[in-house]
Amino acid sequence: MGLLVMILGLALFFATHVFTTKREARAQAIATLGEGTYKILYAVVSLAGLALIIWGFAHYRSSGWIDIWYPPKAMKHITLALMLPAVILVVASYLRGRIYATLKHPMLAGIKLWAAAHLLANGDLGSIILFGSFLGWAVYDRISLKHRTDAGGPPIPVGGVSNDLIAVVVGVVAYVALAFAFHPVVIGVPVIGV
Secondary structure, rough: HHHHHHHEEEEEEEEHHHHHHHHHHHHHHHHHOOOOHHHHHHHHHHHHHHHHHHHHHHHHHHOOOOOOOOOOHHHHHHHHHHEEEEEEEEHHHHOHHHHHHOOOOOOEEEEEEEEHHHHOOOOOOHHHHHHHHHHHHHHHHHHHHOOOOOOOOOOOOOOOOHHHHHHHHHHHHHHHHHHHHHHHHHHHOOOOOO
């Protein structure tokens, strides 16, 4: 049951995100609904999908676990190491500096790194579907960005190296909080000593 709910949540979440890549359909929806209504619907459907993903994955972990392969313990350490740059990249997408200017889409790079790292450490079916879906979507979205003809939103100014330093510091703090507080408490999986 949990796996099916998670898959439904993934379908809902990614349907909204893939829809935004269809720029003509998106523009038509905004023209029909109005920008405010479109954004509210987008947020509600995305959050509903995210809630179903979280609930479904938690239920799957507690009562429907299906092992596919057994990753070596070293993979968990590699995942832990890869997560630091993944978190920094996500932060750098909001604190635009040289990292942002170089990668152009550090959020997608961070999501790809996060998903790939978790695929290395988790060999169960639910994790493969969850993290594989996020990895596939991030790859798809990055490719679609190269082919978009519209300008998107208004350009956000890019700062200098100081923004990169702030992104690294905030990223390290967020990484420590995620790894040593959020992950063991909320996810139920300690990142050290596993």
